[in-house]
Amino acid sequence: MTGFESRVPFPGTFRLSEAASTLLDALAAVGGRPFVVGGSVRDALLEPELTFKDVDVEVFHLDVDAVAAALRTVGLVDEVGRAFSVLKVRVDGQDFDVSLPRREVKSGDGHRGFDVVADPRTSLVKASARRDFTLNALLFDPATGELVDCWGGLDDLRAGVLRHTTPAFAEDPLRVLRAVQFAARFGLRLAPETAELCRELVGEFEHLSTERVWTEWYKIATRGKHMARALTVLVETGWDVHFPELSALRGLKQDLRWHPEGDVFTHTGLAGDQAARLADEAGLVGDDRAVIVLGTLLHDVGKVDHTQFSRRKDGTLKVSSHGHAEAGVAPARTFLRAIGAPHHLTRRVLPLVAEHMVTASTNKPTAAAVRRLARRLAPATMTEWALVVEADKGGRGRGSRPGGTGPWLALAEEVGAEQTPVTGLLRGEHLIEVGMMPGPAFGPLLRAALAAQDDGEFEDEAGAKTWLAARLHTSS
Structure with missing residues (x-):
């Protein structure tokens, strides 16, 4: 793709906070040409009613010293990223990243044989070419109120397509997981040429730190609404091989009487969609939401080694997976360790995997059964368990049904075990x-x-x- 600068009036209204406007005015006052860049431009197009505070800014026509001096007039400047032409500034309690545009300078052989240097006089096309996806390469010009689109990002955003901007995408393989993350958050489809480039980067995964991998998975679990789409993109990129506990679910058959939606991988994506919806309806955010989504994505990983096939008398295939819930704890732990999930989250997710089949035995629990379940779940809660069970039962396409957790939660509330196990009376x-x-x-x-x-x-x-x-x- 060849970039060219296209300007249109910004669709709708870009709402900036007072602190953001103050920052932009300060840069313009000393001759700078500041542009709002990155995710806030994309998100303003998706949700025009939002007011953006912590926006990213790229400044043209000023060197780093002039930018730093202008920023000091409005806030506290952190110059830790100065060597990379990135400054951080805090204005009225809001944090901003302010960068200078950069360009490549050939320094060696191959697609990585380049150094990146600051170039305040470079064009908008060249500066935005270094961004990962076309919809993230959009810029907002506060001086004119225009949307600047150099790579067809607006059309891709409207079409729901995730497309890389230039071959510079390959310089950071983490961008493949960012593709999965954006698919999870916005339900985007991956452009074929981008999927092909991602497949070429499969071998680069080993060079990523666990911390960076976890950053993307955490965003998937805390912000994602389209888990089925995210899993599809994970497969299209070929990067599912790095998450074998999930990849092994592909093609693993289920009994069509209970799972008309298809294989375990398909069910996992649909259940993940339900988990995100239920968690949002419950008002969960951060770690609490992540526990529900990750618990649901991993709830059936035990089926890989605990699926049996037989034939009914009428000749139809019977598929059973007795014991898969408990068996899923070990592969779930392996997956969570591999993606860098912190221990305190893992401790909450694993009991949800182990106990997600409890309602299959009875929908008429006793108080004793509820108290025992609450104790086995801790530090996860009965409420969290119910959300995972309901997501599981609700992620079966036309075979979806209620999870039967109502009587369990009612008794849990009655005996005081809804959020924590009953305290021991004998001490x-x-x-x-x-x-x-x-x-x-x-x-x-x-x-x-x-x-x-x-x-x-x-x-x-x-x-x-x-x-x-x-x-x-x-x-x-």
């Missing part, structure tokens, strides 16, 4: 009161007391003491 102090010395014997006895409490053998402290006396009498 170490009670053991000391009856003459026991603190030591290794405390742990098994307190665990047994918790199990008895969950089973309803006692419901208050007096009952716990009675249970303890009987237990000690039996063992003496």
Whole structure:
């Protein structure tokens, strides 16, 4: 693709915060030509009612010293990225990245044999050519109120297509995972030529740090709404090979009586879509949303080793996967470790994978069953578990149905186990009161007391003491 500068009145209104306007005015006042760049331009076209605060700015016609001096007049400047011609400034509590345009200088052989240097006089076409996708290469000119489009990004955005800008895309293989992330967030389709370029970068994955990989997966889990589309793009790029726990679900058959939507991979994407929707309806953000989405994306990874095939009397294929929920814990842990998920999130996701089939046994739980489930789920909660179960049952195309978690949640609320397991009534102090010395014997006895409490053998402290006396009498 060859770029050329195209200008049109900005469709709708680009709403900038007062701090952003102050920053732009300060740069223009000293002869700079600042443009708003990056995701905020894209997002302003998608959601024109938003007001943008922490925008990215690229400044033409000024060197880095002049930019820094202008920024100091409006806020606190952080020059840690100065060597890369990037400055950070905080204005009225809002953070901005301010950069200078850059161009390539040939320094060696091959597609990576280039150095990148600041060039305040370079053209908008050359400057925007270094951005990853055409819809992220759009610029907003605050001086004229125009949208500047050098690479057909507006048409791609309207068509829902994710297309790389130039071959410079290949300089950072993380951009492949960014493609998956943008597909998850905006439901975009990958342009064929971009998919081909991504496949050429499959071997570059090993050079990415786990921290950078996790940044993209976290955005998928916290912002993504289109998980089926994201998984499709992951396959189209060929990068699913780097996530074998998910890739192994492709083509893995399911019983059409329960899963008319198709294989486990297809079900995983549809269930992921449901998880995102349910999490948003519940008002979940950040880690809380990530737990639901990741738990759902991983809920069936145990089916890879726990799927059996047989024939019914009528000759139809019968597919079963007994034990797959518990078996999914190990591959789910492997996946989460590989993408860099922090331990505190992993601890919440794994119980959701292990327990997502509980309602298959009964929709009429007892209080004891609810208390035991809440304890097995911790530090995840009954509420989180219910969202994953409902996403699983709701991600089956025409076979979707309610997950049957209502009675479980109602009982959990009744017994006080909706968010945390019921607190143990028998404590170490009670053991000391009856003459026991603190030591290794405390742990098994307190665990047994918790199990008895969950089973309803006692419901208050007096009952716990009675249970303890009987237990000690039996063992003496």
